[in-house]
Amino acid sequence: MTRARTLPPGDAPVRQEGLRHLNLGLVFRHILSAGDRPISRTELVELTGLTKPTVSRIVDDLVLGQLIAEAAPVHGGGAGRPRVGLTLSRQGPAGLGLDIRGDHLAACVVDLTGTVRHLSFSPPIRPGRRPKTILTELATMAREATAAVADEGLTVVGGMVSVPGPVAERSVVKFAPQQGWRDVDAGTLLRTALDDLPIAVDNEANLAALGELYASDEDLRNFAYVSGELDLGAGLVLNGQLLRGARGWSGELGHVTVFPNGRACPCGANGCLQTYASVEAIFGPGSVDGPATIVTRADAGSKRTLAALDAAGTALGIALSDLVNLLDMDTILLGGSYSLLSSWLVDNIQAELSRRVLSSRWSTVAVRPAMLGPDAAVIGAALTVIEDVRQNPSGWLAHNSL
Template identity: 55%
Template sequence: MTRPVHRVAPSTDIPIRQDSLRAHNLVLTFRQIAGAGRAPISRSELAAATGLTRPTISRIVDELLAAGLIEEAGPARSGSSGRPRVGLQPARTGPAGLGLDIRADVLSACVVDLTGTVRHLDFVPLSSWSPAPVLAELAGMARRAIAAAAAENLTVVGATLAVPGPVRDGVVRFAPALGWRDVDAGGALAPLGLPVLVDNDARLAALGELYGGEPELRDFVCVSGEFDIGAGLVLDGVQLRGWGGEIGHVMVRSDGAACACGATGCLQGLAGLGAILAAVPEVERDLRTSPAVQIDALVAAGDPRILTALDEAATALGIAVSALLNLVDVGTVLLGGGYSLLASWLTDGIGREVRRRVLTAAWSPIEIRPAPLGPDAAVIGAALSAVDRVRRDPNAWLAGLR
């Protein structure tokens, strides 16, 4: 029996109203101006890039200028000759995003403007891992950041909290390294009066490296080691959504120790910063000092146990990363979070395993190096995530001004 085929009319069959067309063209134009790493662009270049007429571009540009979303960058020339053009770029005042992050030793808050420039960065030592005091401290940091932004004519339009674990609807479902389960972090920050998102720190670190790192980075995996080990993935300049990123809970040793997540043999138990530091048991874990900094100090002191632990961690990381690279074709592995501070002792061991295990490595070498933004990537990515809502669609901001 043949099943009936139910077809859904494509979106092109739906009529576009005049106001929808105007909103679409405004988004199209603004994205050309606000593109990551893009130089100021002239009105004539906008017309050529979007296919819109000069009068339409002029009207949209005037509206964006009046709303304070863009600004003129001064005279410039497209080439060696011709009339000077006036460039357009995102404004350094107006909408801004707020990022919040929980690290192994500090809480951090960051504000970025529409250009992606960091305008405020604050740190408070971590004194507890319990949800209530952590979220209360973050709320206080957020209020101070909002006030600092306002003093620079910036309006924080949203906040994003980076956490080491899977999140659903603002609830941290399980963060083994923190000991959090079903914590409504979004609800705790709701009194800020802003839209608040909660997302995985590794995904946000990858977003930070994409928009705030090096412009040529378009295909990469960012492996972050701080509380937990996570991996954010960017393909062709787009962050992969729906990607769990919990590489720290991939099994790398069948006879490995029990993990806080309930499984055994996880990468976290071999390559997590806490596991590396545990190789020197007489050194107590200090909440006020990053474990990466403590590890670095032990290396500087020449302790052979920490060097052995780092080599074992690099091997375990190489096994897990190789499995990922056999599934996804990227040419760069960034070591983020605390790993960025320890890259000198990790890259060789990771590279050794990658060359052994990744099928394409023989003819397509994979670069392994520290992440440009280092430990700040997650909080910067969180702030960029918040302001990116305006960058993707400025119509809601414009509607609020009317």
């Protein structure tokens, strides 16, 4: 006897509107995958298997909705007139990224091509400022960024906020030790300040990892993005997907134990990676110097600074070895302040990985600076917003027709 089963949600016949949605997404993905190379309508007919009239209607809709634009003619290599090329539009929808860092705020806007069209920073933030004060300043930066790109024909469709700590419900900052925040609903406060613009909040390491994933031209699908700053975290990507965990709080690499009887950590445990490899640990407790100062001292041959960098690299290598053994990642990206310090960290990290990772005997793990550098989180936040448009072009067209 066969047991009756419940059909999964959405398992129903495709209606005409649904078919149009699927076909539009198919055509748009081919234009997206072509990158900077203009693609012709004839190529789209061949690639999609759709009829020429169907492709023509979809292309017209995409052009009208400012998702694609006509570009330079495409030469087919044979006789006949060149064909009109199609590329992603540099006008239309744009994504807003906002970043709350240890020492300042940042705002970024990217267009549909992933190009940064606006990037701005606040003056240094004084320690101990109230959450509402910081978020009000961030909202002002968001309005200024939105107005700046509007003059270039871009419409900000939503924003993503990067914060140094775990986030609940894509809105509430559970704990941000740099700012001393606990249970701050940053998403709601910013949505209210920005006239109900869709705003979500995520951990900075997660957003930086997504930024590297979306911006990379290589086959980057299994990697850990490690960010130092004052709070040490990791964005974990497996098979091209961000690993969030059951409650969205994965990646707290700073609280992996590297020396069980080691230094006391503010979290209450001993020997956490945070106490050996965070930027504050390299500076020395209570230091207000930044990574640029460390670089200057290391270049000058400061023994104390070089010893602290060696210790940090070794501790990072121990923790990352456990991560690679568990998750089989092939790449480690050093981001945030670590991207500036990578010259002094990579060798020790690589040495520990070679010694401790089982698979290193036949396959090495690449360790290198993140491509987007210290601004990976704010750029990744903006790219996350625009990626939603890329994945659902019909949603933007429906919104844009209202």
